[in-house]
Amino acid sequence: GQQLNQSPQSMFIQEGEDVSMNCTSSSIFNTWLWYKQDPGEGPVLLIALYKAGELTSNGRLTAQFGITRKDSFLNISASIPSDVGIYFCAGLPWGGAQKLVFGQGTRLTINP
Amino acid sequence: DSGVTQTPKHLITATGQRVTLRCSPRSGDLSVYWYQQSLDQGLQFLIQYYNGEERAKGNILERFSAQQFPDLHSELNLSSLELGDSALYFCASTHGRDRGLNRGGYTFGSGTRLTVV
Numbered sequence: 285g286q287q288l289n290q291s292p293q294s295m296f297i298q299e300g301e302d303v304s305m306n307c308t309s310s311s312i313f314n315t316w317l318w319y320k321q322d323p324g325e326g327p328v329l330l331i332a333l334y335k336a337g338e339l340t341s342n343g344r345l346t347a348q349f350g351i352t353r354k355d356s357f358l359n360i361s362a363s364i365p366s367d368v369g370i371y372f373c374a375g376l377p378w379g380g381a382q383k384l385v386f387g388q389g390t391r392l393t394i395n396p
Numbered sequence: 397d398s399g400v401t402q403t404p405k406h407l408i409t410a411t412g413q414r415v416t417l418r419c420s421p422r423s424g425d426l427s428v429y430w431y432q433q434s435l436d437q438g439l440q441f442l443i444q445y446y447n448g449e450e451r452a453k454g455n456i457l458e459r460f461s462a463q464q465f466p467d468l469h470s471e472l473n474l475s476s477l478e479l480g481d482s483a484l485y486f487c488a489s490t491h492g493r494d495r496g497l498n499r500g501g502y503t504f505g506s507g508t509r510l511t512v513v
Contacts, residue, residue, distance in 0.1 A: 315501075319501070319504075324506070324509075325507070326398065326400070326486050326488075326504030326505050326506050326507050327486075327504050328398070328504070329501050329502075329503075332501055372438065372439065374439075374501065383429070383441055383444060383452050383454065384429075384501065385441070386439040386440075386441075388438040389437075389438050
């Protein structure tokens with residue numbers, strides 16, 4: 285089945301630094317989504333991307349839908365302590381039923 | 397509050413036992429999805445129901461089953477539990493059934509943490 289390779293698996297940064305993470309796949313995806321999961325909670329949608337090449341921002345977050353439809357990245361600028369958590373990419377495979385496929389997650393830790 | 401309600405929040409049970417996890421979708425949502433998240437793992441799709449009918453199946457074990465009731469709430473039944481079944485189980489909902497009928501991904505509940513001892 286379709287798989288998403290998300291990297292890096294974990295990041296340890298200083299407060300104020302910029303963050304970049306990405307997801308790649310060997311197959312085409314119709315939609316790319318980025319979620320954040322806080323401890324003990326369910327994932328919360330951050331950004332949704334629907335067209336190849338689309339670049340979307342949500343405050344300090346920016347994400348892009350790769351032109352090949354096989355990748356996406358998420359950038360966080362000027363990180364703050366509340367950015368700590370696990371970030372998941374997710375995609376809707378092209379040609380399949382509406383069933384989100386998730387990456388393995390990027391665990392972000394911020395040193396104040 | 398996402399609008400998706402999962403109960404119980406925590407569950408501790410012994411191996412070999414059976415448990416039922418409950419999910420109430422967001423008001424107006426017809427599709428319910430169940431995902432399993434093991435320690436430090438991503439989310440693994442288990443099963444989807446749309447308006448009471450099974451719509452898609454993922455890597456769901458034969459010991460696991462689910463159903464969606466007329467009021468659209470869903471239950472995930474886990475039987476003959478093993479230590480490896482310990483995980484977070486998430487329910488998510490959307491309005492539509494297939495791609496194109498809704499946008500913005502799924503809305504997740506807060507999960508049920510299952511510990512099998």
